[in-house]
Amino acid sequence: MMDGILDLQKKALEELDTIHDRNGLETFRIAYLGKKGLVTTWMKKLSALAPERRPEAGRLANQVKMNVTRCYEEAKERIALQKEKVESFLDVTLPGRRFARGSVHPITKVTQEICRIFVKMGFRIVEGPEVEWDYYNFEALNIPKDHPARDMQDTFYVSDNVVLRTHTSPMEVRVMESQTPPVRIIAPGKVYRRDSDVTHTPMFHQVEGLLVDKGISFSDLKGTLTSFVHQMFGYETALRFRPSFFPFTEPSAEVDIRCVICKGKGCRTCSNTGWLEILGSGMNDPAIYKFVGYDPEVYSGFAFGMGIERVAMLKYGIDDIQLFYKNDMRFLRQF
Ligand code: DAH
Numbered sequence: 109m110m111d112g113i114l115d116l117q118k119k120a121l122e123e124l125d126t127i128h129d130r131n132g133l134e135t136f137r138i139a140y141l142g143k144k145g146l147v148t149t150w151m152k153k154l155s156a157l158a159p160e161r162r163p164e165a166g167r168l169a170n171q172v173k174m175n176v177t178r179c180y181e182e183a184k185e186r187i188a189l190q191k192e193k194v195e196s197f198l199d200v201t202l203p204g205r206r207f208a209r210g211s212v213h214p215i216t217k218v219t220q221e222i223c224r225i226f227v228k229m230g231f232r233i234v235e236g237p238e239v240e241w242d243y244y245n246f247e248a249l250n251i252p253k254d255h256p257a258r259d260m261q262d263t264f265y266v267s268d269n270v271v272l273r274t275h276t277s278p279m280e281v282r283v284m285e286s287q288t289p290p291v292r293i294i295a296p297g298k299v300y301r302r303d304s305d306v307t308h309t310p311m312f313h314q315v316e317g318l319l320v321d322k323g324i325s326f327s328d329l330k331g332t333l334t335s336f337v338h339q340m341f342g343y344e345t346a347l348r349f350r351p352s353f354f355p356f357t358e359p360s361a362e363v364d365i366r367c368v369i370c371k372g373k374g375c376r377t378c379s380n381t382g383w384l385e386i387l388g389s390g391m392n393d394p395a396i397y398k399f400v401g402y403d404p405e406v407y408s409g410f411a412f413g414m415g416i417e418r419v420a421m422l423k424y425g426i427d428d429i430q431l432f433y434k435n436d437m438r439f440l441r442q443f
Contacts, residue, residue, distance in 0.1 A: 357390020
């Protein structure tokens, strides 16, 4: 009978070793330790023993019950731990999850590049309002009320006297109004015109430049803009100054660069001229000094303005301006 209980213990402990889940463990508990389980049933049989053998057999039976119970508890812990391990398993060999990294928008990039070139030459960066008074956008730039540039087809009017600025030139007036020469500024920012096709968007970007001091001449304008073009497009890039007209400059010149696509041979991009216009410029018309209180007998200066999208399109060979504003990752990732 004593051997019987020890056999039972051996069998129980061996079986416990083969159990790896909670269901198996519960089946085991019922089979051995439950009310009708093998261990319990066996203990009941003790009463059939002769009284003098009962104490020893009882002690042994209790020992077996405690052993089996302890091993059962240990198995329970082992299985719980295993489950936790499986659930929190970290496979360090799996490829990592990539973070989508943003990039600088090409327009921002070109703006920064233009600014960097002029800052090196001593220009200061200024910014101003996009919703602008008619006075700064037109009037003080010598663009009177009946000037064609004010046409409703080009300008977004907010009210009779307020517009969305159509160029960055109003910053020339704002700066001159608030400071006496020497003045050397560039003003990047958004401008607005009622226009939309492959080379025009209703909102686009310009950079304005202004330099006023004593003894400034057209050669300063030429030298400054030539240096800019060389730094921006490469020292081998040919450029030319072509006579033009702007109400706020006299004389005025537009700057063309040798076509970056055909190198001057003539192609669709340059309309077979071999040249591409990149900016407008000129000597400050004394008429605008009148508005800001500068003495044209003492001071002279030059100004220029360029479209940033256009510079970016020429620099990177992009033929559709709308691409800048479609947020197509395949386009943006290239910069
Ligand atoms: N504001 C002119 C435009 O948007 C560009 C321009 C021309 C700016 C000549 C200037 C300048 O400062 O001198 O078309």
